[in-house]
Amino acid sequence: MSARDVATSSLDAKVDETQLDATASSELFAVVDLLDGQPPLRRSLSDPSAAGETRAALAERLFGSRISAAAMRVVSTVVATGGLTGRRLVETLERQGVRGLLRVAHAGGDLARVQEELHSFSNAVENDAELGDALRNRRYPLEARRRLVSDLTAGKVHSITGELLSRAAAGRVRNLPITVDTYLEIAAKLGNQQIAKVTVAKPLDESRTLRLRRALETQVGGPVALQIEVNPSVLGGMNVQLGDNIIESTVAGRLEQARRLLNSH
16 A cells, blocks of 8 residues: 555545535535635645644635535645645545545445446446547536536436536546546445456346346455446456456457467467
8 A cells, every 4th residue: 555545544534533414525525616716725725834733724714604514624634634735635625525425325325326326327428429528528618517417317316426427527637437436446445345347248137236246245255346337349258357356258258368379379
């Protein structure tokens, strides 16, 4: 684990001492959006020459009367953390807002649904060139991209899924599918799950999906989050990536293995 990963885990643990609801998480996003448009303010709140307590006191003066006590505690905790540039400060606050929503979903028993919906929408974007281009095109204002996401998901997904996809539409550095992947990694960690990326030639029915999940959970000795992608080119069977391990049972995979063997002689 890198020093940055250790620092992130430590900050997550501190933030988890505060109980965030969906409203408080949305308030964190509002702070993020404000700081996005205010570079001088970002610099003041991440000033390495100022003590953490001084930065936290400034944040309290700026936001204390505008957001809930829970959201303010998280902002203060993040701002007081040393070693964050202005951009990293914004990214860290965004991450805590995402974690807050996913914690709410987990507590309400909705985490699996949110994970599935996030993955399904991300796949749709990956597989629809026109939709992907629309969400990546910076000539479209952010609000237009978010409105597009809302129009596509309204009434079809959990409210937490909808808000997370709206955040992912911003894609400051990454595109929406890559951003959603980071959300799914956070969700898996909150659920103490390992992620299994499964590629199949055609959709699995509920019974086969359940059997696959149980088999993988038996293999790893714990919960597994399935991310299933349908790709006809695998020609039957399935490919499973579980951490660093790849389980290959597709016809295409066996044909490729045979081709390599023939070419080696």
